Amino acid sequence: MVLEEEIPKFAAWIGPAFVAYLFAAGLVAVFAAALAWLVQSVMHGPLAAGDRVYRGVLGTLADLGGMSPRRIWALARLAVQESLRRNVLVVLGLFAVIILFAGWFLDPASVNPGKLYLGFILSATNLLVCLVVLVLSVFSLPADIKAKAIQTVTTKPVRTCEIVLGRMLGFALVGTVLLAVMGAVGWAFVVRSVRHEHELLADDVVEIKADDGSAAGFEGRTSLVRGHRHRVELDADGTGRTDTVQGHRHSVRMLEQGGVKTCEVGPPEGLLEARKPLRGTLRFLDRQGKPSTKGISVGAEWSYRQYIEGGSLAAAIWTFTGLTEREFPDGLPLEMIVRVFRTYKGDIEKGIAGSVRVRNPATGLQSDPIYFTAKEFTIDSLVIPRQVVTTTADGGTRQVDLFTDLVTDGTVEIVLQCLEPAQYYGVAQADFYLRRGSGSFAVNYAKSCLGAWFSMLLVTALGVMFSTFLAGPVALLATLAVVLVGQFREFIQRLFESQVTGDSQLAPGGGPIESLYRIVTQQSITLELDPSPAVTAMKAVDTLLLAPMRLGAAIFPSLSSLGTGDFLTGGFDIPFDLVGAHAAETLGYLLAFFVVGAVCLKAREVAA
Amino acid sequence: MHFSWVVNDPPSGPFPAGHFSIQPEVFRFVVHEGPNLTMDASAAGRAADDREVIVAARNLSKTYRDFWGRSKKVALKPLDLEIRRGEIFGLLGPNGSGKTTTMKLLLGLIFPSSGEALLFGRDATDVTKNERVGYLPEETYLYKFLDAEETLDFYGRLFDMPPEERKRRADALIAMVGLSRDKKRQLREYSKGMTRRIGIAQALINDPELVLLDEPTSGLDPIGTREMKDLIIDLKKRGKTVIMSSHLLADVEDVCDRIAVLHQGELKELGRVEDLLRVTDVTQIRARGLPSAAVEEVRAVLQRHGGADIEVGNPTTTLEELFLEVVRDTEARPGRRARQADRNA
Numbered sequence: 023m024v025l026e027e028e029i030p031k032f033a034a035w036i037g038p039a040f041v042a043y044l045f046a047a048g049l050v051a052v053f054a055a056a057l058a059w060l061v062q063s064v065m066h067g068p069l070a071a072g073d074r075v076y077r078g079v080l081g082t083l084a085d086l087g088g089m090s091p092r093r094i095w096a097l098a099r100l101a102v103q104e105s106l107r108r109n110v111l112v113v114l115g116l117f118a119v120i121i122l123f124a125g126w127f128l129d130p131a132s133v134n135p136g137k138l139y140l141g142f143i144l145s146a147t148n149l150l151v152c153l154v155v156l157v158l159s160v161f162s163l164p165a166d167i168k169a170k171a172i173q174t175v176t177t178k179p180v181r182t183c184e185i186v187l188g189r190m191l192g193f194a195l196v197g198t199v200l201l202a203v204m205g206a207v208g209w210a211f212v213v214r215s216v217r218h219e220h221e222l223l224a225d226d227v228v229e230i231k232a233d234d235g236s237a238a239g240f241e242g243r244t245s246l247v248r249g250h251r252h253r254v255e256l257d258a259d260g261t262g263r264t265d266t267v268q269g270h271r272h273s274v275r276m277l278e279q280g281g282v283k284t285c286e287v288g289p290p291e292g293l294l295e296a297r298k299p300l301r302g303t304l305r306f307l308d309r310q311g312k313p314s315t316k317g318i319s320v321g322a323e324w325s326y327r328q329y330i331e332g333g334s335l336a337a338a339i340w341t342f343t344g345l346t347e348r349e350f351p352d353g354l355p356l357e358m359i360v361r362v363f364r365t366y367k368g369d370i371e372k373g374i375a376g377s378v379r380v381r382n383p384a385t386g387l388q389s390d391p392i393y394f395t396a397k398e399f400t401i402d403s404l405v406i407p408r409q410v411v412t413t414t415a416d417g418g419t420r421q422v423d424l425f426t427d428l429v430t431d432g433t434v435e436i437v438l439q440c441l442e443p444a445q446y447y448g449v450a451q452a453d454f455y456l457r458r459g460s461g462s463f464a465v466n467y468a469k470s471c472l473g474a475w476f477s478m479l480l481v482t483a484l485g486v487m488f489s490t491f492l493a494g495p496v497a498l499l500a501t502l503a504v505v506l507v508g509q510f511r512e513f514i515q516r517l518f519e520s521q522v523t524g525d526s527q528l529a530p531g532g533g534p535i536e537s538l539y540r541i542v543t544q545q546s547i548t549l550e551l552d553p554s555p556a557v558t559a560m561k562a563v564d565t566l567l568l569a570p571m572r573l574g575a576a577i578f579p580s581l582s583s584l585g586t587g588d589f590l591t592g593g594f595d596i597p598f599d600l601v602g603a604h605a606a607e608t609l610g611y612l613l614a615f616f617v618v619g620a621v622c623l624k625a626r627e628v629a630a
Numbered sequence: 631m632h633f634s635w636v637v638n639d640p641p642s643g644p645f646p647a648g649h650f651s652i653q654p655e656v657f658r659f660v661v662h663e664g665p666n667l668t669m670d671a672s673a674a675g676r677a678a679d680d681r682e683v684i685v686a687a688r689n690l691s692k693t694y695r696d697f698w699g700r701s702k703k704v705a706l707k708p709l710d711l712e713i714r715r716g717e718i719f720g721l722l723g724p725n726g727s728g729k730t731t732t733m734k735l736l737l738g739l740i741f742p743s744s745g746e747a748l749l750f751g752r753d754a755t756d757v758t759k760n761e762r763v764g765y766l767p768e769e770t771y772l773y774k775f776l777d778a779e780e781t782l783d784f785y786g787r788l789f790d791m792p793p794e795e796r797k798r799r800a801d802a803l804i805a806m807v808g809l810s811r812d813k814k815r816q817l818r819e820y821s822k823g824m825t826r827r828i829g830i831a832q833a834l835i836n837d838p839e840l841v842l843l844d845e846p847t848s849g850l851d852p853i854g855t856r857e858m859k860d861l862i863i864d865l866k867k868r869g870k871t872v873i874m875s876s877h878l879l880a881d882v883e884d885v886c887d888r889i890a891v892l893h894q895g896e897l898k899e900l901g902r903v904e905d906l907l908r909v910t911d912v913t914q915i916r917a918r919g920l921p922s923a924a925v926e927e928v929r930a931v932l933q934r935h936g937g938a939d940i941e942v943g944n945p946t947t948t949l950e951e952l953f954l955e956v957v958r959d960t961e962a963r964p965g966r967r968a969r970q971a972d973r974n975a
Contacts, residue, residue: 064699065699081755085757088757088758090790092787092790093787093788093790095787096784096787096788097788099784100773100784103773103775103776103780104773104775107775169771170767170769170771171771171772171773172771173739173765173767173771174765174767174770174771174772174785174832175788176738176739177737177738177739177760177763177765178760178785178788178789178836179757179758179760179761179788179789179790180757180760180788181757182757627739627740627741628739629734629739629740
């Protein structure tokens with residue numbers, strides 16, 4: 023799982039975030055008031071315009087103060103009833119059909135079926151629910167205005183903000199119920215899909231003799247189920263585990279009853295997990311062993327991972343803090359995702375050997391290397407035991423205790439090195455962690471659904487907001503545009519920067535017009551266009567077109583950044599700090615959309 | 631000058647039997663004393679009235695504009711109006727004359743281009759005034775997927791009424807408008823008349839002090855129309871103020887205390903209905919159960935005293951004539967009040 027930025031602690035994050043939010047909200051409010059005043063000035067003159075804007079602001083504040091839960095609930099209920107009348111529950115049928123197809127077409131023999139099924143269910147659920155609330159929310163208010171039913175409502179003591187909030191609430195409620203049902207069905211689908219049993223016949227198990235002829239254990243192979251089988255190794259008393267295939271393994275027990283041997287293979291373990299990692303900070307040593315902030319770049323690649331050279335002094339060092347003996351009584355369970363960059367092919371079936379050492383940052387005492395083989399694309403796990411061996415100054419070895427000798431104030435360093443010369447290890451800070459244990463997968467799944475819920479809320483609020491001043495289809499397009507701008511937030515920011523600075527390497531291909539020109543003339547995006555006045559003009563227009571998109575990218579939410587599906591499918595526990603930050607972000611946007619919608623509807627002549 | 635609704639030539643013979651057979655015992659004698667008729671329009675406007683002003687329009691006007699702010703249609707020219715507690719006020723005018731625009735302005739559904747509308751002394755756009763207002767739109771714009779009970783419950787909630795009160799008022803109103811048997815049916819299944827009834831019920835859910843009815847009798851059959859008029863008069867008896875708009879003159883004449891006649895967005899007439907319609911130089915005698923011999927005798931007596939243009943017949947709608955006169959007058963001399971023009975002549 024890729025984690026480009028560290029997740030800040032919620033308590034530390036919320037304060038500055040709130041201040042930034044207030045600042046942005048104030049800025050937008052002032053800008054909106056100025057714009058309203060300008061428009062009104064053209065129509066009524068500056069003084070009357072000032073009066074109108076002032077009264078508008080006062081009126082909105084008075085409206086907010088006069089809101090009544092009963093009215094809001096009545097309007098929310100109406101929105102729910104309207105949704106039901108529009109046969110919104112049909113979408114559940116559609117979801118059932120999608121699941122049926124998924125059952126046929128998703129390959130249970132894939133490398134990581136848990137990830138495949140979970141990813142599919144999550145995106146299907148998210149997309150369906152967002153689409154439903156989008157259509158519901160953008161067409162509701164315009165339809166009411168067109169059918170004039172709004173006139174019978176606004177002539178009651180209903181505040182416009184209640185109309186907006188009631189709608190948002192009602193459709194959000196519909197979306198919530200849909201999401202809950204789909205989430206539960208999806209959960210059952212995933213759990214049932216990945217659950218499987220292997221058979222292990224006693225006849226397939228061979229006894230292994232030790233050198234002295236005593237029984238050392240057993241080994242064998244399970245039956246082939248869902249495109250995979252496991253190798254089994256049992257110790258002498260008949261218990262053991264299978265190897266890890268498709269991201270899981272099984273526990274195995276051999277029983278003997280009345281002289282008949284039978285094997286029991288347990289359910290898959292590690293398939294649907296919520297690992298709780300303790301992550302450290304990463305620094306490097308270069309090939310001469312000197313400290314360095316960066317590793318080696320192996321080409322124009324994603325800078326997320328840095329590389330260390332094998333067979334040299336280069337090392338990646340993680341510093342972990344906050345370790346307690348109570349939490350890790352049996353040693354440090356290390357899990358790592360190590361990428362390999364090969365400068366020669368070697369034996370492609372074999373992994374690249376590496377070592378891990380534990381080092382005390384205070385005393386400099388370090389353990390002897392513990393060797394492992396980096397199996398790419400899976401999580402390698404390794405337990406550093408409580409008693410580790412160190413080499414003393416005189417060349418001898420001695421046993422030291424992990425916590426008494428190698429950990430000082432809860433801090434320890436772990437040094438990773440690649441052993442094979444001319445091969446490289448690619449590492450990222452988040453790829454190497456101590457496993458604190460597992461959270462409940464069900465809770466993790468629920469947290470992930472919460473991310474989908476936030477997206478759904480934002481889409482609902484956006485739809486309702488746009489529908490207060492746009493016709494239904496236009497509001498639909500506007501909402502989609504905002505979602506897209508949010509989705510491509512970083513790209514748009516980069517593109518705009520490249521337009522302004524003229525650095526085309528930032529975002530090759532240029533803005534919308536230039537891209538279109540390149541498509542039509544079939545020119546590669548990596549080639550610079552020949553300078554000409556036309557090209558200059560085209561780039562200028564592109565910059566103008568990109569400016570509002572850049573502004574939008576700065577203002578609008580990015581729904582995908584609220585998604586925590588990567589954590590779930592990657593098998594990591596979704597931190598509550600992240601969920602909390604997402605919740606706060608969503609709430610901030612919801613509040614903004616609500617106020618904008620309320621103001622727009624209030625300024626509108628609903629009966630004109 | 632003669633108004634066109636007076637027949638100058640008295641009918642030569644008795645009315646056809648069929649004409650009398652409807653209401654044989656009611657006759658109406660109308661005697662024109664001379665050619666000059668006056669309609670005292672200003673008297674009502676000036677009438678000293680110390681009742682509370684419920685609705686006031688001051689220089690209220692509305693011009694619809696397009697997106698670029700260009701004037702598209704002048705829907706209402708500056709209007710001054712005061713309506714007091716307990717009045718039934720009629721807005722009268724042909725289609726497109728500005729009746730509905732006036733109502734929407736009073737309700738704050740649209741915003742005035744100039745001037746102001748005050749209800750209970752508060753600006754029309756102030757939402758709190760709606761606590762005391764009931765509104766029946768031109769066509770009943772309700773949610774068709776709700777049934778009658780749900781509809782009234784919904785609007786009751788919008789008034790922040792507690793559940794028991796909502797239930798009580800909804801039941802009473804459904805019974806009042808005669809929909810008890812159909813209260814569980816969705817409004818989409820309702821006939822136009824039934825929709826109108828549930829419309830009036832929702833307008834009264836909050837027991838409003840001021841009721842605005844836009845074309846209350848449209849779509850109603852004669853019985854329904856009668857019931858609607860009775861209801862309006864009943865509202866007045868209970869001290870409510872009613873503003874209704876209509877182009878159906880008989881309706882307005884039957885129930886309204888005062889009327890304003892609008893045409894092309896302009897106020898043409900304003901006053902008490904009886905003042906507007908009183909023709910001071912015409913004497914009207916009504917009698918019940920008069921034998922035809924007596925009728926002839928009375929006619930002779932009237933003739934003997936110099937009465938001209940004697941007319942014998944059943945009561946007729948006369949507002950229609952006023953209405954048509956206003957329209958004709960406006961088209962001949964735009965921009966002036968019909969009666970003022972007369973007086974100046």
